Amino acid sequence: MGASRPDAGTSAGVLRANVVGETDMVQLLDAHGKRHEEATFGPYIDALDAQTVRGFYRDMATVRRFDTEATALQRQGELALWVPVVGQEAAQIGSGSAMRSADYAFPTYREHGVALTRGLDLADLLKLFRGISNGGWDPREKNFHLYTLVLAAQTLHAVxxxxGIQRDLIAEPATEPAAVMAYFGDGASSEGDVHESMVFAASYNAPVVFFCQNNNWAISVPFEVQSKIPLVNRAGGYGIPGIRVDGNDVLAVYAVTKWALDYARDGHGPVLIEASTYRVGAHTTADDPTKYRPNAEEEAWKAKDPLERMERYLRAEGLADDAFFEQVKNDDDELAAHVRSATLALGGADIRQKFATVYAEAHPLVAEELAWFENYQASFADAETPQGGAA
Structure with a gap:
């Protein structure tokens, strides 16, 4: 477990002294899919029915198939950019599944799995990456905020x-208690916004769970350059509980997040979760990880694949058979076809309209940049004009 440990003897838990350099990590399923008994968090899994446990695998497989299709769409010129999530499915499905409908999630730009658990149509995520929308969905419908491309800004919004939830409860005590999930990566943890967010959250005892997906790489910068100790150890500096969890173990992530959300909703304040996982592919489709990351490291983490781990567990426990996994594959192929057709039906982006919405009123610099862009576009038409012919 991480630097600050919840006490198994109480429902809320207590804060243990932070120990610098401690690397204990909550894990319920090892890399081979074998279940470990764990007194604090194991009961959260024991309380689940078989359908729910199978659902964890189904959702992880779905988001991976979606990610594959979105990557293909970008490579074919249908998306301007894509942010892959392969390798981080357990961290996202486990944490997202632990939320209640009244809870609210603030994502970065990679939380495709969390979006799935909140009930979004995954095709809506692609509107942003196709450039036809600044969002793509109404965040109030599913309590899932718009993607935030400004690194770490969403942590401030989350707190x-x-x-605001605290004040609503004061004004209307009958209001259903809720908590907030603030997602960010190890790269964003180096931003001042994250520090400021944790200071305010701790000071005001805000019901927010900070969920850091430590995927080991902030684009081309390795984690050890950003921090000399586990990120979870920072929790002690704010006086809040911190838990380090195996981010490729969907059962452990679900249980730890469930505990943290209960803790926050019950009025005990914020929690920091560090989910140790790995970005198997590129940071975005504009990135080439072969330039900075060793192949041996990638191969070592592929052996910890969250889907394979969960499949072994389901088969060993007799919770799923070949028919189940074949049905998941077929359903995911149907989803991919839906995503592709929905994306192609969106049409293209009106780039000129983007220039018109930078400021509320006309701005000379924007007008100058638009003129440059239109000349640039016209140059392609000139290049296509046959020599001696008319445009």
Whole structure:
């Protein structure tokens, strides 16, 4: 477990002294899919029925198939950019599944799995990456905020929203208690926004769970350059509980997040979760990880694949058979076809309209940049004009 440990003897848990350099990690399923008994978090899994446990695998497989299709669409010129999530499915499905409908999630730009658990149509995520929308969905419908491309800004928004929940409860005590999930990566943890967010959250005892997906690489910068100790150890500096969890173990992630959300909803304040996982592919489709990352490291993490781990567990426990996995594959292929057809039906982006919405009123610099862009576009038409012919 991480630097600050919840006490198994109480429902809320207590804060243990932070120990610098401690690397204990919550794990319920090892890399081979074997279940370990764990007194604090194991009961959260024991309480689940077989359908729910199978659902974890189904959702992980779905988001991976979706990711494959979105990557293909970008490579074919249908998306301007894509942010892959392969390798991080357990961290996202486990944490997202632990939320209640009244809870609110603030994602970065890679939380495709969390979006799935919140009930979004995954095709809506691609509107942003196709450039036809600044969002793509109404965040109020599913309590899932718009993607945030400004690194770490969403952590500030999350704490503000959580403080709003506190005030709502004061004004209307009958309001259903809720908590907020603030997602960010190890790269964003180096931003001042994250520090400021945790200071405010701790000071005001805000009901927010900070969920860091430590995928080991902030684009081309390895984690050890950003921090000399596990990120979870920072929790002690704010006086809040911190838990380090195996981010490729969907059962452990679900249980730890479930505990943390209960803790926050019950009025005990924020929690920091560090989910240790790995970005198997590129940071985005504009990135080439072969330039900075050793192949041996990638292969070592592929052996810890969250889907394979969960499949071994389901088969060993007699919770799923070949028919189940074949049905998941067929359903996911249907989803991929839906995503592709929905994306192609969106049409293209009106780039000129983007220039018109930078400022509320006309701006000379924007007008100058638009003129440059239109000349640039016209140059392609000139290049296509046959020599001696008319445009």
């Amino acid at each position: 503000g929203y959580a403080m």
